[in-house]
Amino acid sequence: MLRPGGRPRAGIVATGSELLTGAIDDRNGPWLARELSDRGFEVAHLLLVGDRPDDLAEALRFVADAGVELIVTAGGLGPTADDLTVEMVARFAGTDLVLDTAMEAHIGGILTRWAARTGFAGPALEAANRKQAMLPRGATPLLPVGTAPGLVVERPGGPLVVVLPGPPRELQGMWPAAIEAAPFAALLKRVPPAAARSLRYFGLPESEIAATLREIGSRRDLTDVEITTCLRRSELEVDLRPQPGAESVAAALAEELASRHAKHLVSAEGTSTDELVARALLASGRTVATGESCTGGLLVGRLVDRPGSSAYVAGGVAAYSNEAKTALLGVPAAMIAEHGAVSPQVARALADGARERFGAGIGVGITGVAGPDGGTEAKPIGYVCFCVTTDDGTVIARDPVLPGSRGDIRERSVDVAMHLILRAASGLPA
Amino acid sequence: MLRPGGRPRAGIVATGSELLTGAIDDRNGPWLARELSDRGFEVAHLLLVGDRPDDLAEALRFVADAGVELIVTAGGLGPTADDLTVEMVARFAGTDLVLDTAMEAHIGGILTRWAARTGFAGPALEAANRKQAMLPRGATPLLPVGTAPGLVVERPGGPLVVVLPGPPRELQGMWPAAIEAAPFAALLKRVPPAAARSLRYFGLPESEIAATLREIGSRRDLTDVEITTCLRRSELEVDLRPQPGAESVAAALAEELASRHAKHLVSAEGTSTDELVARALLASGRTVATGESCTGGLLVGRLVDRPGSSAYVAGGVAAYSNEAKTALLGVPAAMIAEHGAVSPQVARALADGARERFGAGIGVGITGVAGPDGGTEAKPIGYVCFCVTTDDGTVIARDPVLPGSRGDIRERSVDVAMHLILRAASGLPA
Numbered sequence: 001m002l003r004p005g006g007r008p009r010a011g012i013v014a015t016g017s018e019l020l021t022g023a024i025d026d027r028n029g030p031w032l033a034r035e036l037s038d039r040g041f042e043v044a045h046l047l048l049v050g051d052r053p054d055d056l057a058e059a060l061r062f063v064a065d066a067g068v069e070l071i072v073t074a075g076g077l078g079p080t081a082d083d084l085t086v087e088m089v090a091r092f093a094g095t096d097l098v099l100d101t102a103m104e105a106h107i108g109g110i111l112t113r114w115a116a117r118t119g120f121a122g123p124a125l126e127a128a129n130r131k132q133a134m135l136p137r138g139a140t141p142l143l144p145v146g147t148a149p150g151l152v153v154e155r156p157g158g159p160l161v162v163v164l165p166g167p168p169r170e171l172q173g174m175w176p177a178a179i180e181a182a183p184f185a186a187l188l189k190r191v192p193p194a195a196a197r198s199l200r201y202f203g204l205p206e207s208e209i210a211a212t213l214r215e216i217g218s219r220r221d222l223t224d225v226e227i228t229t230c231l232r233r234s235e236l237e238v239d240l241r242p243q244p245g246a247e248s249v250a251a252a253l254a255e256e257l258a259s260r261h262a263k264h265l266v267s268a269e270g271t272s273t274d275e276l277v278a279r280a281l282l283a284s285g286r287t288v289a290t291g292e293s294c295t296g297g298l299l300v301g302r303l304v305d306r307p308g309s310s311a312y313v314a315g316g317v318a319a320y321s322n323e324a325k326t327a328l329l330g331v332p333a334a335m336i337a338e339h340g341a342v343s344p345q346v347a348r349a350l351a352d353g354a355r356e357r358f359g360a361g362i363g364v365g366i367t368g369v370a371g372p373d374g375g376t377e378a379k380p381i382g383y384v385c386f387c388v389t390t391d392d393g394t395v396i397a398r399d400p401v402l403p404g405s406r407g408d409i410r411e412r413s414v415d416v417a418m419h420l421i422l423r424a425a426s427g428l429p430a
Numbered sequence: 431m432l433r434p435g436g437r438p439r440a441g442i443v444a445t446g447s448e449l450l451t452g453a454i455d456d457r458n459g460p461w462l463a464r465e466l467s468d469r470g471f472e473v474a475h476l477l478l479v480g481d482r483p484d485d486l487a488e489a490l491r492f493v494a495d496a497g498v499e500l501i502v503t504a505g506g507l508g509p510t511a512d513d514l515t516v517e518m519v520a521r522f523a524g525t526d527l528v529l530d531t532a533m534e535a536h537i538g539g540i541l542t543r544w545a546a547r548t549g550f551a552g553p554a555l556e557a558a559n560r561k562q563a564m565l566p567r568g569a570t571p572l573l574p575v576g577t578a579p580g581l582v583v584e585r586p587g588g589p590l591v592v593v594l595p596g597p598p599r600e601l602q603g604m605w606p607a608a609i610e611a612a613p614f615a616a617l618l619k620r621v622p623p624a625a626a627r628s629l630r631y632f633g634l635p636e637s638e639i640a641a642t643l644r645e646i647g648s649r650r651d652l653t654d655v656e657i658t659t660c661l662r663r664s665e666l667e668v669d670l671r672p673q674p675g676a677e678s679v680a681a682a683l684a685e686e687l688a689s690r691h692a693k694h695l696v697s698a699e700g701t702s703t704d705e706l707v708a709r710a711l712l713a714s715g716r717t718v719a720t721g722e723s724c725t726g727g728l729l730v731g732r733l734v735d736r737p738g739s740s741a742y743v744a745g746g747v748a749a750y751s752n753e754a755k756t757a758l759l760g761v762p763a764a765m766i767a768e769h770g771a772v773s774p775q776v777a778r779a780l781a782d783g784a785r786e787r788f789g790a791g792i793g794v795g796i797t798g799v800a801g802p803d804g805g806t807e808a809k810p811i812g813y814v815c816f817c818v819t820t821d822d823g824t825v826i827a828r829d830p831v832l833p834g835s836r837g838d839i840r841e842r843s844v845d846v847a848m849h850l851i852l853r854a855a856s857g858l859p860a
Contacts, residue, residue, distance in 0.1 A: 018658045020473040022464025023669055025455075029478070034452025043450040044485055046478040048459070055474055055496065062492045066485065080640075169834070210510075228448045239453055290727075290748075296734030297720075297727030300748040304726030307802050307836055315754040317747050318720075318730040324745040324788050328758065358754050372737050404599070406737055 006224070006243035008070070008191050010041040011063030011159075015076040015085055016166060017050040027168045028074035035175065036072070037241070040191040044068055051082040060092045060161075068159050070187060075166030077148035079128030086151065089163055090136035093155040097134040103141055103149055104133035110147050140181045145173035152181040160187055192244040197254040198270030201236045202419050204261055209238060212260050216253065225250045233408070234415040235266070235273070266419070273418050274306060280425035281312035286361025286390070288421060290316035291329045291350030293341065293367035294384060299414050314358035319350070329353030340379070342367050344399055347385035361391045362424055364417055368402075370409045384413050388424045396420050396430040436654070436673035438500070438621050440471040441493030441589075445506040445515055446596060447480040457598045458504035465605065466502070467671070470621040474498055481512040490522045490591075498589050500617060505596030507578035509558030516581065519593055520566035523585040527564040533571055533579055534563035540577050570611045575603035582611040590617055622674040627684040628700030631666045632849050634691055639668060642690050646683065655680045663838070664845040665696070665703070696849070703848050704736060710855035711742035716791025716820070718851060720746035721759045721780030723771065723797035724814060729844045744788035749780070759783030770809070772797050774829055777815035791821045792854055794847055798832075800839045814843050818854045826850050826860040 012032050018024045029046045036043050044066045049059045056076070063071050076085030090097050107129050115125060132148050135141055142150035148170070151163035162178050164171045178184055201209075209229055216222065224246035228239040238257060242250035258268045266273060281288060290300045300316030303309060317328045322341055325331040331349040339345045347365040355363025368384025375381035380401060388396040398420065402412045423430075442462050448454045459476045466473050474496045479489045486506070493501050506515030520527050537559050545555060562578050565571055572580035578600070581593035592608050594601045608614055631639075639659055646652065654676035658669040668687060672680035688698045696703060711718060720730045730746030733739060747758050752771055755761040761779040769775045777795040785793025798814025805811035810831060818826040828850065832842045853860075 017656065018660045018669070019460075020463050020476060021467040021658065021669060021671070022460045022462075023658060023660050023667060024662070025460050030449075030452045030455050032452075033450050037451040042480075044480070045489065046450060048476040050472075050474070058492070058496060059475065062488070066488060226447065228451065228453060230448045230453050232454070237453065239448070239451060241451070292727075295731075296739075296743070297722075297730035297746050297748060300727035301725075301731045304748065304750060305837070305840075309726075310750050313726070313750055315748045315750050315758070316727050317758065318727060318734065318745045320734060320740050320743055320745045321788075327789075328745070328747065328787055357758055358751075359757075407735070410735075 007040060007042040008187075009044040009066065009068040010036045010070040010072065011044050011066060011068040012036070012046045012072050012074070013056075013059050013063060014046070014048050014074040014166075015051060015056060016048075017052075017082075019048045020050045028164075028166065028171050031168065031172065032072050032074065036070070038194050038196065039188060040194040041070065051076060051084060053084055053088060056084055056088045057091065060088065064092075064159055070162065070184075071159050072162045072164065074164050074171055077132070077150070077163070077165045079131050079147075085163060086134065086136065089151070089153055089161050093136060093153050093158070093161065095137045095139075095153075098137050099130070100133050100135045100141060103135065104129060107132050107144060107147055107149070110144060114147070140183060142174050142177045142181065145170040150174045150178060152178065152183050154183050160184060195242050195247040195250060197240040197250050197268075199238045199240075199254060199257055199268050200266045200270065200273070201238075201261055201264040202234060202266050202273075202415075204236050204264035206231050206236060208261065209236060209257070212257065216256060220249070220253075222249065222253065225253060227253075233412050234419075266422075273415075273422065274302070277303070277418055277422050277425065278306055278309070278312065280422055281362075284361070284425045284427070286425065287312050287314040287358070288362040288364065288425075289314040289354040289358035289360035290364045290366070290417075291325075291354035292316060292318050292364075293320060293325070293346075293350065294370040295366050295410050295413050295417070296320060298410055299364065299366065299417050302414055302418070314360035317354060317357070325350065325353075329357060342369055342379050342383065342385060344385045344387065344397055347387035347399075348389065348395070348397065351387040351389040355389060355391065362421065363389050364421060365389075366413055366417055368409070368413060370413075371406045382409050384409065384416070386413075386417055386420055388417075388420045390424055394424055394430060396424055437470060437472040438617075439474040439496065439498040440466045440500040440502065441474050441496060441498040442466070442476045442502050442504070443486075443489050443493060444476070444478050444504040444596075445481060445486060446478075447482075447512075449478045450480045458594075458596065458601050461598065461602065462502050462504065466500070468624050468626065469618060470624040471500065481506060481514060483514055483518060486514055486518045487521065490518065494522075494589055500592065500614075501589050502592045502594065504594050504601055507562070507580070507593070507595045509561050509577075515593060516564065516566065519581070519583055519591050523566060523583050523588070523591065525567045525569075525583075528567050529560070530563050530565045530571060533565065534559060537562050537574060537577055537579070540574060544577075570613060572604050572607045572611065575600040580604045580608060582608065582613050584613050590614060625672050625677040625680060627670040627680055627698075629668045629670075629684060629687055629698050630696045630700065630703070631668070631691060631694040632664060632696050632703075632845075634666050634694035636661050636666060638691065639666060639687070642687065646686060650679070650683075652679065652683065655683060657683075663842045664849075696852075703845075703852065704732070707733070707848055707852050707855065708736055708739070708742065710852055711792075714791070714855045714857070716855065717742050717744040717788070718792040718794065718855075719744040719784040719788035719790035720794045720796070720847075721755075721784035722746060722748050722794075723750060723755070723780065724800040725796050725798075725840050725843050725847070726750060728840055729794065729796065729847050732844055732848070744790040747784060747787070755780065755783075759787060772799055772809050772813065772815060774815045774817065774827055777817035777829075778819065778825070778827065781817040781819045785819060785821065792851065793819050794851060795819075796843055796847055798839070798843060800843075801836045812839050814839065814846070816843075816847055816850055818847075818850045820854055824854055824860060826854055
């Protein structure tokens with residue numbers, strides 16, 4: 001828990017009635033929360049509010065009352081009547097809206113090009129242009145990424161308000177201009193660096209980290225470091241966020257946590273597993289190919305998610321049926337008959353088959369019981385066989401019983417496979 | 431926009447510092463928002479707050495001040511010191527905590543079984559047990575799904591508070607018991623049914639729906655229907671939520687919207703595309719197989735995501751390299767040399783190859799330029815060739831230029847392919 005008074009606080013307000021019916025997930029709040037935290041703010045509240053003027057006004061007042069120095073809003077900048085953010089922020093800042101003619105001309109240019117492309121034009125478009133160019137007096141405008149400008153609004157005696165558009169691509173695209181705008185840049189200069197440390201483990205129970213933290217806490221004062229442990233499927237992430245002045249405490253704690261659980265440590269710098277796998281494969285000069293049964297393409301889909309992945313991903317086969325395992329990856333039908341489709345033997349044959357058919361250096365085989373049906377006493381739901389084989393004869397095999405629903409089991413299986421690929425590509429012992 | 435006064439309002443408070451550093455996305459808020467909206471509440475606010483007592487207390491007060499009749503909290507029920515929700519809700523309700531001995535025994539049983547399995551036991555466990563059995567006086571406890579009980583807390587003259595655990599599986603597992611608890615069940619009886627309608631379109635621009643709504647709005651009074659249009663990649667969802675008394679207006683509007691854009695309508699009942707594809711494939715008696723280049727397994731991964739998918743998914747090949755396209759799916763090397771790997775011809779060959787190799791009734795081929803590199807003037811980034819072929823000779827081909835980033839293009843490609851499979855499996859014209 002963070003003690004009050006240490007860091008400047010910030011609040012985030014995301015608007016849109018569709019966020020409150022569950023029709024759409026808010027992608028801006030978490031993105032902004034990470035940006036602000038990484039820049040050293042303590043994020044006090046993240047509010048989602050509908051497109052209702054009173055609710056929006058109350059949300060701004062509530063966040064301001066929580067003693068924040070910064071409010072970032074997302075959404076509600078569009079041309080329609082229920083896009084209220086600019087008007088409500090102006091009221092909150094105690095100012096009025098005036099037409100920014102330079103912005104009007106700028107938006108007009110965007111809309112003209114759009115109209116030429118789509119064939120849509122007329123008075124509705126002109127009204128939209130004018131509404132979007134009405135800005136709070138004295139605000140610093142941010143050029144549109146789509147058609148709506150953003151804003152940095154100073155409020156006498158109150159928090160700075162940064163107003164950003166709702167579409168995530170526009171919001172993220174406008175962010176660099178926002179942090180360079182003079183009032184926001186001045187505030188950022190006063191924020192002490194986050195100096196956060198992030199450690200990621202694989203296969204380590206949360207209770208082990210909790211016990212280690214208790215033990216270290218009995219010897220050292222850790223109260224000025226906010227410690228968050230967060231279990232994401234098979235990975236455990238430990239975030240350390242020091243109060244200003246406690247940076248060296250966090251750094252020493254990170255060192256100790258890394259060395260105490262070195263066997264399970266994936267990264268002490270917060271590097272993602274996907275990034276580590278890509279680096280290891282590129283360094284090894286090998287390509288990878290998959291033969292997937294229960295994960296049905298999810299693993300190869302994740303591997304090719306990274307730009308540039310064609311340099312180290314040869315491909316994959318999702319072979320759900322026994323016939324497909326035999327026809328596409330050469331798994332002997334007799335082997336399936338003898339050991340069952342879910343067996344270490346078939347996982348090995350899937351790995352070898354994928355490696356050979358794709359001409360890859362590393363092959364991965366996955367076959368398991370994802371449920372909800374099909375479990376037996378010997379092979380219960382969650383039983384998954386993994387095998388990674390390489391062209392120099394390394395064989396890494398695992399057959400755990402993974403917990404959770406069908407979706408959980410498939411996602412965890414992909415996690416496990418990623419870590420086995422990392423092991424094989426790094427040349428670690430099986 | 432929803433006019434005030436129509437529906438009982440509800441607020442959601444999700445706790446956890448990890449939600450405010452962006453380390454983890456809140457999955458409970460959107461789930462609860464949909465549940466409450468579908469049960470007829472207007473969700474006023476969704477707040478994410480850190481594990482800080484003052485912030486949590488202020489959040490509860492703020493939501494109560496917004497005139498809600500119900501507050502649902504998620505998280506902060508664990509055994510550690512920063513799990514504060516029960517204590518803060520008790521304070522909010524003006525009551526104190528008392529030990530619930532029956533609950534203590536119940537949690538004790540759960541912990542004993544856990545300790546036997548994991549080998550972890552001792553005084554820390556007993557303290558956790560006791561803390562989790564301290565409940566607000568007079569509250570209705572909800573049996574744990576994990577180890578933490580939930581609560582329904584009545585506050586004199588204030589909103590009802592439903593307290594749920596943070597892990598999504600526990601929260602969703604406890605929900606049926608929550609809505610059956612007497613105080614919540616009594617409140618729910620007073621809430622008018624949502625009577626919401628949801629229409630989903632594919633390939634329809636948002637501006638078309640906006641124009642139609644404007645035109646209908648000029649003839650009819652639609653003010654008592656909250657209309658949300660929400661673009662999710664290639665699909666456009668229109669949600670209609672009537673105020674009590676305006677159900678027939680919403681129903682008539684749904685009919686009109688369905689018939690006005692019938693060509694692009696996917697579902698007038700909110701059925702998901704995945705569900706429609708599964709139903710159509712099962713009804714057709716055909717299996718589907720994929721040959722994927724730029725989507726690299728994402729399509730087959732999505733197809734097998736549904737339980738029971740082995741009945742209609744034969745499998746798929748992610749063939750990134752030209753060699754793999756030839757070796758695994760029989761795409762002639764000469765064809766690739768002549769037309770390029772991204773071409774309608776190769777898409778067709780991928781579809782036919784997948785269908786034949788997997789012995790499937792329907793084959794899907796996808797090849798495109800997902801970026802960020804590799805675009806040319808003739809085949810820019812976003813150019814994707816699709817082909818669906820069936821064993822009775824149907825050929826459906828498309829080659830659009832899709833907008834967005836690498837991730838967007840790949841996700842949209844999967845959407846497009848799903849709709850083409852739906853078309854082929856339903857026997858619609860190419």
